[in-house]
Amino acid sequence: MTRGACIRASTIGLALVVQASWAHALGNIENGESLFRQCAGCHEVGEGARNRVGPQLNGIFGRTAGTIEGFRYSNAFERAGAKGLEWHAEELDVFLENPKQLVPGTRMSFRGFKDPVQRADVIAYLRQYSDSPSDLPEADATATATDHDLAPEILALEGDAEYGEYLSSECTTCHQIDGADAGIPSIVFWPETDFVVAMHAYKNKRREHPVMNMIAGRLNEEEIAALAAYFSNLEN
Amino acid sequence: MTINRRLFIGTGAAMLAAPMVRAAGHGMPRVVVVGGGAGGATAARYIAKDSDGAIDVTLIEPTRTYFTCFFSNLYLGGFKEIDDLGHTYGTLASDYGVNVVHDWAIGVDRDAKTVALAGGGRVPYDKLILSPGIDFVDGSVPGWDLSSQNAMPHAYKGGSQTELLKAQVMAMPEGGTFAMIAPPNPYRCPPGPYERISMVAYWLSQNNPTAKILVSDPKDKFSKQGLFEEGWQKYYGGMIERIGPDFGAENTSVDVAAMTIDIDGSVENVDVCNVIPAMKAGRIAELAGVTDGNWAPVNPDDMSSKVDPDIYVLGDASEQGDMPKSGFSANSQAKVCANAIRGALTDSRVFPAKFSNTCWSLISENDGVKVGANYEPADGKISSTGGFVSQKGEDAALRKATYEESEGWYAGITADMFG
Ligand SMILES: Cc1cc2nc3c(=O)[nH]c(=O)nc-3n(C[C@H](O)[C@H](O)[C@H](O)COP(=O)(O)OP(=O)(O)OC[C@H]3O[C@@H](n4cnc5c(N)ncnc54)[C@H](O)[C@@H]3O)c2cc1C
Numbered sequence: 001m002t003r004g005a006c007i008r009a010s011t012i013g014l015a016l017v018v019q020a021s022w023a024h025a026l027g028n029i030e031n032g033e034s035l036f037r038q039c040a041g042c043h044e045v046g047e048g049a050r051n052r053v054g055p056q057l058n059g060i061f062g063r064t065a066g067t068i069e070g071f072r073y074s075n076a077f078e079r080a081g082a083k084g085l086e087w088h089a090e091e092l093d094v095f096l097e098n099p100k101q102l103v104p105g106t107r108m109s110f111r112g113f114k115d116p117v118q119r120a121d122v123i124a125y126l127r128q129y130s131d132s133p134s135d136l137p138e139a140d141a142t143a144t145a146t147d148h149d150l151a152p153e154i155l156a157l158e159g160d161a162e163y164g165e166y167l168s169s170e171c172t173t174c175h176q177i178d179g180a181d182a183g184i185p186s187i188v189f190w191p192e193t194d195f196v197v198a199m200h201a202y203k204n205k206r207r208e209h210p211v212m213n214m215i216a217g218r219l220n221e222e223e224i225a226a227l228a229a230y231f232s233n234l235e236n
Numbered sequence: 237m238t239i240n241r242r243l244f245i246g247t248g249a250a251m252l253a254a255p256m257v258r259a260a261g262h263g264m265p266r267v268v269v270v271g272g273g274a275g276g277a278t279a280a281r282y283i284a285k286d287s288d289g290a291i292d293v294t295l296i297e298p299t300r301t302y303f304t305c306f307f308s309n310l311y312l313g314g315f316k317e318i319d320d321l322g323h324t325y326g327t328l329a330s331d332y333g334v335n336v337v338h339d340w341a342i343g344v345d346r347d348a349k350t351v352a353l354a355g356g357g358r359v360p361y362d363k364l365i366l367s368p369g370i371d372f373v374d375g376s377v378p379g380w381d382l383s384s385q386n387a388m389p390h391a392y393k394g395g396s397q398t399e400l401l402k403a404q405v406m407a408m409p410e411g412g413t414f415a416m417i418a419p420p421n422p423y424r425c426p427p428g429p430y431e432r433i434s435m436v437a438y439w440l441s442q443n444n445p446t447a448k449i450l451v452s453d454p455k456d457k458f459s460k461q462g463l464f465e466e467g468w469q470k471y472y473g474g475m476i477e478r479i480g481p482d483f484g485a486e487n488t489s490v491d492v493a494a495m496t497i498d499i500d501g502s503v504e505n506v507d508v509c510n511v512i513p514a515m516k517a518g519r520i521a522e523l524a525g526v527t528d529g530n531w532a533p534v535n536p537d538d539m540s541s542k543v544d545p546d547i548y549v550l551g552d553a554s555e556q557g558d559m560p561k562s563g564f565s566a567n568s569q570a571k572v573c574a575n576a577i578r579g580a581l582t583d584s585r586v587f588p589a590k591f592s593n594t595c596w597s598l599i600s601e602n603d604g605v606k607v608g609a610n611y612e613p614a615d616g617k618i619s620s621t622g623g624f625v626s627q628k629g630e631d632a633a634l635r636k637a638t639y640e641e642s643e644g645w646y647a648g649i650t651a652d653m654f655g
Contacts, residue, residue, distance in 0.1 A: 162585060163585075163587060165286075166571075166575055166585075166587045167587070167590075169282065169571040169575075169652075170568065170571070170590065170592055172648065172651075172652050173564060173567050173568065173592075173645070173648055173649050173652055174594075174641075174644060174645045174648040174649070175648060176647065176648050176651050176652075177651070177652075178651070180647065180651075181644070182643055182644045182646075182647035182648070183640040183641055183642070183643035183644025183645075183647070184641055184644025184645060184647075184648060210606070210608070210624040210626075211594050211606070211608055211624075211641075213624070214592070214608055214609070214610055214622065214623060214624055215592060215610070217610075217622070218590070218610055218621065218622075
């Protein structure tokens with residue numbers, strides 16, 4: 001456990017009795033499951049969970065931060081892992097309160113659960129997927145249903161990342177390129193498919209947001225693919 | 237020639253990959269940017285960043301800290317501190333290798349292709365970008381000139397003017413009068429004066445609830461009018477009186493010494509008088525000879541001047557067509573221009589111009605609204621291709637979300653300008 005986490009955790013412990021009884025009273029799994037919807041835009045957990053915008057969360061308890069093979073972590077996370085940050089209930093509690101406090105520079109653009117009971121609930125929910133000695137087996141890529149009816153040709157379009165870089169300058173007036181979220185969500189490192197699906201949903205007004213409907217509305221399929229190619233593969 | 241830090245520390249691979257350059261008989265191509273605001277800072281950063289050291293970028297800007305006009309009304313309302321609005325050029329220099337020169341540009345020699353500095357010396361360019369913002373049209377409000385700006389602030393350029401106006405509002409006597417003379421079209425930030433009225437009204441309603449706001453406005457209609465008027469009614473009923481052209485508002489003058497405002501012959505004593513005069517392109521555009529009337533006409537594909545193909549004019553100073561004069565627009569234009577200039581000076585790809593704008597305004601605490609549109613070149617100008625505007629009667633949650641989104645935009649655009 002890092003020093004930072006240690007200090008934070010004990011301060012919280014002093015202030016809030018709930019924290020003191022951590023080890024004994026795990027939170028409410030059902031509540032945790034519904035709270036986890038706030039995380040599910042980026043993280044998967046459970047059978048077949050895959051890395052998405054964020055790493056999959058199976059087996060997170062006891063894992064060193066920033067060590068899932070094949071996931072592109074921020075430099076900040078790699079550093080935190082190298083310094084020995086290991087995920088246990090207390091670290092997760094501090095992290096979920098305010099991710100940037102424990103790992104400054106993380107791309108995780110989540111403002112945190114301020115309520116300790118909610119954090120306990122989420123942690124209890126996650127805990128279920130960590131008890132088995134090794135991670136749950138990975139399912140094949142079709143296992144996750146994403147709700148869309150885009151033609152496979154659209155999803156298969158190979159984006160021109162250089163064009164995407166130019167087009168991205170329209171996005172970065174509002175969406176920060178380092179992934180910070182100050183009121184407008186991060187769009188960096190999204191898997192290309194998710195990006196394409198989301199942009200087409202805005203374009204076709206199946207997702208409602210006047211600015212995004214306007215921006216996506218005039219992008220054609222190639223341009224959306226170009227943006228997806230660029231944002232999914234930014235240099236750190 | 238200055239050694240560009242980026243190139244200097246660049247990896248061998250990056251240097252090999254550096255695109256072929258086309259400079260007229262001297263080493264690296266040189267871009268000079270005058271004005272480090274929404275247009276200029278963005279253009280400097282994008283050209284330096286995307287050319288990876290292949291273009292030498294110099295930014296000429298007199299102030300060391302740029303105070304944004306955007307969100308300055310929120311400062312008047314008490315939602316921001318002045319320091320929240322200040323941004324410096326350190327990262328542009330250290331991380332992007334932009335040569336930042338803190339000085340005024342005082343002239344442009346278009347034949348020799350040099351910019352003269354107030355501190356002496358000339359800076360040569362292959363391509364020159366002017367993004368100097370606005371200046372005021374002399375005599376547009378009889379009785380007021382620039383020497384009256386301390387007694388009757390415009391607060392339409394960021395920083396000390398904004399602070400002065402706030403101090404004057406805070407010093408108003410109980411039940412006093414805040415007057416604003418709103419500008420005629422075209423001017424920077426169409427909703428700006430009306431957001432300002434909302435924010436001053438907000439502050440007064442908390443601190444000096446019997447105070448009055450008197451607006452003399454030469455325009456029939458204004459941006460987001462229905463939304464503002466609905467909000468004023470809801471939150472500040474009876475505090476705000478707006479006098480339009482139907483009651484002689486074009487015929488408004490001030491007496492700075494007496495602190496009075498005369499609207500078509502009816503004279504009022506006021507405690508604060510916010511005079512927002514008619515506007516024109518920042519003076520350097522005129523000195524460079526690229527203006528026609530008050531503004532500098534540009535080509536819609538790349539923001540190049542209609543007068544000189546090696547000069548580009550961005551933001552408020554340009555006359556481009558349908559885009560409102562806003563920070564968002566200037567930032568959007570800067571990226572199109574940066575792409576075109578890189579293409580002209582190196583062999584990088586040039587993509588079609590696309591522009592967009594969204595302006596958020598705050599009416600009261602957590603009550604935000606927005607208006608936006610897309611633009612593309614058509615018919616020799618930048619033309620609107622469609623947009624949206626917030627609706628009257630939206631619920632509180634949506635208005636709050638809109639306000640939070642504006643916070644995100646502010647963080648986004650300032651990061652996009654200053655790195
Ligand atoms: C009250 C108010 C609220 C606003 N709110 C919003 C908003 O919510 N959203 C939005 O998008 N826009 C808003 N704006 C508009 C926005 O501030 C401008 O449209 C934007 O700043 C224009 O960018 P620019 O690059 O043209 O000029 P500026 O940003 O004004 O930059 C010009 C720069 O050039 C420098 N300069 C001038 N002359 C010279 C010279 N001779 N040599 C060297 N440097 C020089 C100046 O020092 C200045 O830093 C608002 C404006 C006001 C006044």
